[in-house]
Amino acid sequence: MMALLLKDVFLMRRRSGIMLLAIAIFVFLSGVQGGLVNTVMATMMPLMLGFTTLAYDQNDGWEAYACALPFSRKLVVQSKYVLALGCILLSIFLVLVIGLLASRWEIHTVFSNAVTQFVFGAFFVSINYPLIFKFGFEKSRLYYILVMVALMSIGSVLASLLQSASMPAFILVLLPIASICCFTASYLLSCSIMKKKEFSGS
Amino acid sequence: MESAILCRKMKKTYGSFTLDIEDFKVATGTVHGLIGANGSGKTTTIKLLLGLLFPDSGELSVLGSSRIGNEAETRQHIGFIVDDASVPSLVTANELAAVLRRCYQHWDQGQYEMYLRQFQIDPKKQYRKYSKGMKVKLQLAVALSHHASLLILDEPTSGLDPLARDEIISILSEFSKDENHTILISSHITSDLEKLCDYVTFLEEGCIRFTEEKDELLETYRLGIVSHQMVADIDSDSIIAKREGSFQVELLLRTEDVPSFLESRRLSLEELIIFLSKGRSAV
Numbered sequence: 001m002m003a004l005l006l007k008d009v010f011l012m013r014r015r016s017g018i019m020l021l022a023i024a025i026f027v028f029l030s031g032v033q034g035g036l037v038n039t040v041m042a043t044m045m046p047l048m049l050g051f052t053t054l055a056y057d058q059n060d061g062w063e064a065y066a067c068a069l070p071f072s073r074k075l076v077v078q079s080k081y082v083l084a085l086g087c088i089l090l091s092i093f094l095v096l097v098i099g100l101l102a103s104r105w106e107i108h109t110v111f112s113n114a115v116t117q118f119v120f121g122a123f124f125v126s127i128n129y130p131l132i133f134k135f136g137f138e139k140s141r142l143y144y145i146l147v148m149v150a151l152m153s154i155g156s157v158l159a160s161l162l163q164s165a166s167m168p169a170f171i172l173v174l175l176p177i178a179s180i181c182c183f184t185a186s187y188l189l190s191c192s193i194m195k196k197k198e199f200s201g202s
Numbered sequence: 203m204e205s206a207i208l209c210r211k212m213k214k215t216y217g218s219f220t221l222d223i224e225d226f227k228v229a230t231g232t233v234h235g236l237i238g239a240n241g242s243g244k245t246t247t248i249k250l251l252l253g254l255l256f257p258d259s260g261e262l263s264v265l266g267s268s269r270i271g272n273e274a275e276t277r278q279h280i281g282f283i284v285d286d287a288s289v290p291s292l293v294t295a296n297e298l299a300a301v302l303r304r305c306y307q308h309w310d311q312g313q314y315e316m317y318l319r320q321f322q323i324d325p326k327k328q329y330r331k332y333s334k335g336m337k338v339k340l341q342l343a344v345a346l347s348h349h350a351s352l353l354i355l356d357e358p359t360s361g362l363d364p365l366a367r368d369e370i371i372s373i374l375s376e377f378s379k380d381e382n383h384t385i386l387i388s389s390h391i392t393s394d395l396e397k398l399c400d401y402v403t404f405l406e407e408g409c410i411r412f413t414e415e416k417d418e419l420l421e422t423y424r425l426g427i428v429s430h431q432m433v434a435d436i437d438s439d440s441i442i443a444k445r446e447g448s449f450q451v452e453l454l455l456r457t458e459d460v461p462s463f464l465e466s467r468r469l470s471l472e473e474l475i476i477f478l479s480k481g482r483s484a485v
Contacts, residue, residue, distance in 0.1 A: 002304050003302070003304035006300060006304065007290060007293065010290070010292070010293045010301075011290060011292050056290060056291065059291075060291045061286050062287075062288065062289065062290045064284070064286060065284075065287040067254060068252045068253065068254055068277065068284065068287060069305055070277040070305055070306065070307075072272070072274045195272070196256075198254065198255045198256060199249060199254040199255065200216055200255060
């Protein structure tokens, strides 16, 4: 697993220049101004780095190469989900740090923000990754845009609910649990897709 | 002799193409060449052997494993170069080594660096910036740096200049000296295979036409060149294949069937393959 993650780190290091700037801007805006768009973008930008590694892997033929190396296919999938989870947690941490330092967030804001980021990130990965493993990054682009729009719409409703005082506290617990279940199911589905995947080439 | 690779009644269909291998063995300690035109099934065979494709039916065993696609442990002992599968374009040779030494149990960093020096590969340059030849050489360096006992190489010399091809053939030749080392190499550059291989398998339209010991194969046939009038003097049953030109006819005959009055010569592997694939229909 470390080998595959290290490879992704090398890729991200080379493709993160402008992305790091975007991450910094949205993390700052999310922590200072709040708002769904900023929060979503602060989660999306680090995740996009993970997506970029998938695109490069498929384009370069690394996905096939890795499957001929002594890595199990499950491990190839696992490393991508671990990376995505790392990106989500990192974005939550960064936004929280800025929010606490700059805006002195209250505990409710801290939780609602973290939940919004985690739920959005987890669902985004959960829906897109199996599609990318199945159809490839290029062909999944349309789905990816549709998923993005759908999640933004659902997210805006969700965010207003989360920020309202009348929101039952159990929702704050239920939503992350639901997204963890979805994330796990997505991982298992991707493993199953990858196990049967054939690399017949162009 | 033990088999490093074994395929029996193996079928694989995708699209309109079907690979149908009745019986194919690569003995341990030998260099086995896979010859065939583009689209004959060489790459499909190699991808099946590396677990990148799964057979529809039949048996397949690589280093004793019948589930190579799902058995990562066996792949510790295999070095490979295969079409459409490559190292990440943005990593350098040094970074690649950092990844692969965490993947191969027997990664030999010294050997890898020795190959990088021998191939004059800049270890700090990104893979995408290498020439085609350099890319192949880097992949070969990887394949040779983890003490693999089996090399499965798909067209490793394709697109390379003669010097680079010769260098690669020499390295593979050196590797094959160890009796525990096996190489399966596909190529349509038959002159490379002629230098290197102990056995050759000829694939045509997804089927194996023959598997022969190379030297025996080249000794079995002779090329006779005769005028059109003289063809009638030769027993037609002994003509395996023929190619008619404007002034003369080239005949492929078994060595023992060559008449004493006929001048004949040994064929190169390339000539023989062309004759066997094209000339047979002309008899």
